[in-house]
Amino acid sequence: MSFSNYGELCTEVYDLTKKIGQSFGGDVEYYREKLKHCKGRILEAMVGSGRVIIPLLESGLIIDGVDYSPKMLASCRSRCDERGLTPNLYEANLQELSMPHKYKAIIIPGGSFLLIEQREESLRVLKRLYEHLEPGGQLILDLFLPDNNYNSSELGRWGGSATYHLPNGDIITMEGKCVEADLFFNQYRVSYLKYEKWRNGELVQTELQRFALRWYGVEEFKYILESVGFSNVNVCADFEDGKKPTSGNQKFVYQATKL
Numbered sequence: 001m002s003f004s005n006y007g008e009l010c011t012e013v014y015d016l017t018k019k020i021g022q023s024f025g026g027d028v029e030y031y032r033e034k035l036k037h038c039k040g041r042i043l044e045a046m047v048g049s050g051r052v053i054i055p056l057l058e059s060g061l062i063i064d065g066v067d068y069s070p071k072m073l074a075s076c077r078s079r080c081d082e083r084g085l086t087p088n089l090y091e092a093n094l095q096e097l098s099m100p101h102k103y104k105a106i107i108i109p110g111g112s113f114l115l116i117e118q119r120e121e122s123l124r125v126l127k128r129l130y131e132h133l134e135p136g137g138q139l140i141l142d143l144f145l146p147d148n149n150y151n152s153s154e155l156g157r158w159g160g161s162a163t164y165h166l167p168n169g170d171i172i173t174m175e176g177k178c179v180e181a182d183l184f185f186n187q188y189r190v191s192y193l194k195y196e197k198w199r200n201g202e203l204v205q206t207e208l209q210r211f212a213l214r215w216y217g218v219e220e221f222k223y224i225l226e227s228v229g230f231s232n233v234n235v236c237a238d239f240e241d242g243k244k245p246t247s248g249n250q251k252f253v254y255q256a257t258k259l
Contacts, residue, residue, distance in 0.1 A: 005068065005069055005209075006069035006071060006072050006209070007069075007071055007207050007209065008071050008205070008207065009172055009195035009196075009197055009205060009206075009207040010071070010193070010195060010207060010209055011049060011069070011071040011072055011074075011075050012164075012166065012172060012197075013164050013172055013174065013195065014048065014049055014072070014075075015049050015075055016164055016166065017164070018048070018049070018051045018110075019051065020050055020051055020054045020055070020079060021051070021054065021055040022051055024110065025238060025239060025251055026238070026239040026240075027052070027109050027110065027142060027239055027251070028051075028052055028055055028109075029239070030239035030253065031052060031056065031107055031109060031140065032055065032056060032059055034105075034140060034255075035056065035061055035105060035107070036059065036061075038061065038104050038105055039104070040062070040103070040104030040105075040134065040137075041062050041063070041064065041101050041102075041103050041104060042056070042061055042062060042063040042064070042103055042104060042105045042106070042107065043063070043064050043065070043066065043099070043101075043103045043105075043106045043107070043132065044056070044063060044064070044065045044066070044106075044107050044108070044109070045066055045067075045094055045097075045106060045107070045108045045112075045129065046066075046067055046094070046108055046110075046112035046113070046115070047065030047066060047067045047072070047073075047076060047089070048067060048069075048072050048076065048110070048112070049072050049075035049076045049079065050065075050075070050076040050079045050080060051109075051110070052107075052109045052110070053065050053076070053087065054079060054080060054083065054085065057080070057085045057087055058083070058085070063087060064087060064088040064089070064090065064099070064101065064103075065087055065088070065089045065090070066089070066090040066091075066092050066094070066097070066099070067089075067090075067091065067092075068091065068092060068093050068094070069091075070091055073089050073091055076089055077089055094116070094125040094128060094129070095121055095124045095125055095128065096128070097125075097128040097129070097132060099132055101132075102132060102133065102134045102137070103132055103133055103134060103137055104133075104134055104136075104137050104138075105133075105137060105138045105139075105140065106129050106132065106133060106137070106138075106139050106140075107139075107140045107141065108139075108140075108141035108142075109141070109142060110142070111142055111143055111144045111251070113125075113141050113143060114143060114144070114146075114213050114214060114215055115212065115213065116214065117188070117190075117212040117214055118214070119214065122214070122224075123224070123228065126139075126224070126225065126228045127228055127229075130228050130229055130230065130258055133258040134258070135258060135259065136257065136258065136259070137257070137258050138255060138256065138257050138258075139225075139230065139254070139255070139256045139257075139258075140253070140254070140255050140256075141253075141254055142239070142251050142252065142253045142254070143215065143216060143221060143251070143252045143254070144215075144250075144251050144252065145215055145248045145249075146189065146213055146215060155178055155179070155181065156177065156178070156179060157177060158175050158176070158177045158194070159175070159176065159177070160175065160176040161173060161174065161175045161176075162174045162175075169199075170197055170198065170199050170204075171197070171198045171199075172195055172196065172197050172198075173195070173196045173198065174193060174194065174195050174196075175193070175194045176191050176192070176193050176194075176211075177191060177192045177194075178190070178191045179191065179192055186214075187214060187215050187216065188212065188213065188214040188215070189212070189213050190210065190211070190212045190213075191210075191211045191212075192208060192209070192210060192211070193208070193209040193211050194206070194207075194208050194209075195207040195208075195209070218235060218245045218252055221235075221252075221254065222235055222254070225254065225256045229258070230256035230257060230258060231256070231257050231258075231259045232255075232256065232257045232259075233254065233255070233256040233257075234254070234255045234256075235252055235253065235254050235255075236252075236253050236255075237250040237251065237252060237253070238250050238251050238253075239251065239253055
């Protein structure tokens with residue numbers, strides 16, 4: 001079986017567990033507050049199926065979305081259509097981003113930046129985002145540190161199952177297997193996620209996803225942003241301006257400016 005890139009079953013689970021406007025720790029409210037006075041065009045990178053972009057559009061902001069998953073974008077378009085919203089949604093790899101607009105602000109909510117597996121790829125993405133900002137434009141994104149309570153004896157074993165009940169009566173089960181991990185030196189972990197859809201007790205669809213996370217220290221990522229060219233890099237914790245990061249259990253929000 002080949003790997004899917006946020007395919008159909010993954011998207012169905014994503015839609016079920018990340019509803020439109022659903023806030024995780026106050027993130028939707030934070031981005032809305034930060035952007036409410038923005039008169040120019042905004043970009044949500046790694047937009048997914050619309051959890052954040054839709055409430056921002058409904059608040060009157062001009063915001064485009066970009067993602068590399070056609071299934072996620074299709075879901076986002078459908079959800080926007082249901083609400084009479086017609087944003088520009090683009091399918092693109094962020095490393096090769098070439099948009100028709102420059103932006104006053106670019107956001108990446110939900111810790112999605114951690115899904116960029118290689119450090120070199122992350123740097124290329126940040127450089128492309130920097131180039132797509134207007135002078136004085138801002139990049140705002142949030143990161144987290146994954147749960148690293150991990151037993152090496154579990155490497156390569158299936159476990160951590162979950163079950164999701166869809167509105168039409170179908171059931172999707174998901175099972176994960178960690179296949180690579182370097183928690184403290186290179187700071188990454190790779191898992192396989194196996195999705196199975198069941199209908200009336202019969203297996204009707206299967207999907208296998210390669211799921212990688214690469215994370216960064218709080219100060220480390222600040223230096224990375226500065227190395228790309230960003231200035232006035234500020235970081236706060238848990239979507240509260242002025243709250244300093246003090247714990248690995250917090251969310252870390254970065255705001256950086258292109259001078």
